[in-house]
Amino acid sequence: MNALLLPTGGRVVVGGYDTAEESFVWEIRRMAGMVFQNPDNQLVSAVVEDDVAFGPENLGLPREEIRARVKASLEAMGMYEHRKMAPHLLSGGQKQRVAIAGVVAMKPDIVIFDEPTAMLDPEGRGEVIGIAKQLHREGITVLLITHFMEETVDSDRVVILDGGRVAMDGAPAEVYRQTEAIRALGLRLPFAVEVAAALRARGLPLGEDILREDELLDGLGQCLLK
Amino acid sequence: MSIEVNHLTHTYNPGLAYETTAVDDVSFTVARGEFVCIVGHTGSGKSTLVQHLNGLLKPTSGTVVVDGVDVTGKDTAVIEVRKKIGMVFQYPEYQLFEETVYKDVAFGPTNLGLSEAEIDERVREAMALVDLDYDTFAQRSPFELSGGQKRRAAIAGVLAMRPSVLILDEPTAGLDPRSHDDVLDLVCGIRAQTGCTILLVSHNMEDVAGLADRVFVMNEGRLVRDGTPLEVFADGDYLRGIGLALPQARAFAERLAESGVSIDAKRILTREALVDAIAGVAGDTGGAGITGMGGDPS
16 A cells, blocks of 8 residues: 555555556655554664654755654654664664654655554553554544454454455444454454453343443443443 | 572673663472463563573572572583473564474474484474474475464474473464464463473463463562462552553453442453353343343342
């Protein structure tokens, strides 16, 4: 989706630009930023703020504009106070936030997160997911690739891939209603969905649209605290 | 084989500005055959601790005694320790290096100077333990395997040494849910078949609650809790204070109990236990058509 790979067949169009068209590649990459899994493999500079400036510098922006963008994106990621540090001294979650700041400094319309939390501890995971949600609130299109089903329940849409094909595509509540099909794909269900499904099987009258712990708690309150 | 750790302290960069004490006066004993999970916030000293157990790191002070042998002693042959203690590092598949799975798994036994027949036997045994079919995979390049298969091949290389203690440092990090479950099933299978002692470092409290006989909690280099999962997870406020979570089922059970539902959250660690407890309450309160838990509404 940012022209790192090109299709053998079919077309990918990002913001109106066909990724196969070589002259669009740089505009597509500015528009669709990417955050990868391993925080150690995507930071290139010895100082945090230089790393964030790397993308804007390549756009050939004026110095003042680069400075302003680096400051704004580091502040947005809560990493401005660490701007003079060496990236290797940061925690995994902090490194990912610097990587995201580098993407945000390009003023993208789309941010693609490729398993950004796979190598992080639970705290780091929370930091990164919080930022993905923040970018979304600011109007950026967010694509999140993840193995952690809990991270999907607040999305607008869940797409499940299997063997290179789209197996399911819909709102979380629609997709997670198909509990057996999801298990058959080798995936887990989000915690509240799984517990609610097991309890429905035992006869509890819980609604089928429970996705989050709060909803499960409400549903159980109605069943058990009459 | 028992492991005794006495007043173990490890200081990185002693005397320099970056001096940090990663392990601080830790003592414990692990008996043969125990399944111990080690948890702790990033930087709490878990990995530094386990690297002392097979002699990869030497303590700044204190001793590590494995099966009566002081592995921290200057004269101890490290090879003897490594034969007994197998270590699976984080992302072990990055350590695969040979042309074929067979050669990779055979690397350790070959270094022990075993005969070809013995090496062959061990490779077959180790591949069977990790559920990699010998005829399908032995002559394949390890780099052609899927992520989960690579990880199993790497674990086979450790098992080929026939260790009596297996240490795994976050063995499921970065795996999809199915491969995650496969690797943990594998660890349980290895334990059932070989009787070896398991030390598993994990961030996943669900796994810890389901697997461990005993849980060690590390914080700022110290061993701050040592007990069964029920004992250790009893103190949720303390664990949250040092940046750890409760198993999700327990945390939810606590919220449910607070909301007025009469379930005993202190006994719940897994999703199965949570579902049983809630179904039990529903049965007791006379919910229509509740099956399973026998709570007769009359």
